[in-house]
Amino acid sequence: MGQNQKINQKVRDIFTDFLELKGLRKTPERYAILEEIYSNSGHFDVEKLYLKMKKNNYRVSRATVYNTLDLLENCELVVRHQFHNNISEYERSFGASQHDHLICTDCDKVVEFCDPRIHAIQSMAGELLKYEITNHSLILYGQCKKENCENKKAKKKARKN
Amino acid sequence: MGQNQKINQKVRDIFTDFLELKGLRKTPERYAILEEIYSNSGHFDVEKLYLKMKKNNYRVSRATVYNTLDLLENCELVVRHQFHNNISEYERSFGASQHDHLICTDCDKVVEFCDPRIHAIQSMAGELLKYEITNHSLILYGQCKKENCENKKAKKKARKN
């Protein structure tokens, strides 16, 4: 059994436990969506996932995709990111290392990075303010200093700055 | 001259310099919007600002509000936040200390806090990844441990978790 298959099995089990705990139904659509998400890594939005499933001849409605993503977010198999536009991006979160994001303000490219001090900040702030912190979102914005940054955004839309 | 008036004058000057530098017009609408934003502190969204101006008998279109907020964001008189919903929230950023946000997952209340280590993370990540970091967004999510947390969200919508 390969590493991926092992992860997929574990993930299905977590989802099943969650659904049973909450008294929710174990529908094929829900498992199909989970499967699809864990068949790749990287960021995706609802539309991308919806179209990918359609292409693979698995027909689900957008409503079900939204519903299932909510569930998966609640059982922490998926994290939702809110980057600086008004659409929700998602990412699978089991079997992946905790990380944060750096976004290029020229080309929108997303780079992942990790810094242990964030957890220190998180727990200290929680203690100080009397909050039980469950998660965080750290996004850095900046320009790539390398010359191979393709500057897509500038092409896409001449920014009025 | 009071502290607020001094700030308002400084802020107008910054905006004027910015508009002149970019060759943009100094329209009364733009200054009226800036004025309205700096007449209060705290977070606001486009609709809230739009209605506030309307109530004060200053008629601007939503389109102009969006346009001007873009300009103000570019000259760093306003920061835009993307919390975990799909609407943009703004906050004036001149004359206020740099801070980050903690959001209560029960009642959506936003608390501000500050930790100097974030700047260290920011510059180290930038150096490592060869990016010129210009700004960041750090949001912590958690539940208030005090009993006076009114749990508005639970009322607003029985979350399907």
Place this chain on the structure above:
DNA sequence: CTCGGTGCAAAGCTTTTGCATCCGC
């Protein structure tokens, strides 16, 4: 059999866009 879940389409919200008019320069 029941009632939660799905699919579809309509509605809701925020944001963007097109165009005629206006006004800063």
Place this chain on the structure above:
DNA sequence: GCGGATGCAAAAGCTTTGCACCGAG
């Protein structure tokens, strides 16, 4: 007077909702 800015309304996205039907328990 020119060309950018505004106002309005329509259009465009993303997300939620309503309702008839389906199927998991």
